Amino acid sequence: xxxxxxxxxxxxxxxxxxxxxxxxxxxxxxxxxxxxxxxxxxxxxxxxxxxxxxxxxxxxxxxxxxxxxxxxxxxxxxxxxxxxxxxxxxxxxxxxxxxxxxxxxxxxxxxxxxxxxxx
Numbered sequence: 851x852x853x854x855x856x857x858x859x860x861x862x863x864x865x866x867x868x869x870x871x872x873x874x875x876x877x878x879x880x881x882x883x884x885x886x887x888x889x890x891x892x893x894x895x896x897x898x899x900x901x902x903x904x905x906x907x908x909x910x911x912x913x914x915x916x917x918x919x920x921x922x923x924x925x926x927x928x929x930x931x932x933x934x935x936x937x938x939x940x941x942x943x944x945x946x947x948x949x950x951x952x953x954x955x956x957x958x959x960x961x962x963x964x965x966x967x968x969x
Contacts, residue, residue: 852935852936853934853935853943854933854934854960855934855943855958855960856961857929857958858927858958859930860955864901880951884896884933887935894934896931896932896934897932901930927957930956
């Protein structure tokens with residue numbers, strides 16, 4: 851079964867990405883984690899995301915487009931990236947989520963992936 855692991859990172863986590871003193875160790879932990887998922891042969895897809903300060907949010911209400919810079923919701927944690935894994939069950943997905951570098955400073959949402967629509 852496929853699960854998306856959605857990585858919610860704190861502002862401090864995002865800051866570590868750009869800080870020359872911490873970037874190497876922070877990104878090294880991610881490289882090791884993603885490498886382990888790939889080596890296990892369960893990774894289906896995945897990407898890291900830039901911070902929400904670089905996001906653009908679009909809404910259409912009554913046919914009128916509203917475009918604004920930044921995130922839809924103001925929150926302490928931000929979606930920092932995701933991977934889709936193919937594992938036997940939720941327990942296996944939770945085990946992989948528990949190994950994530952930001953699980954102690956942010957959160958990992960584990961969500962089943964919908965099957966593709968029939969053709």
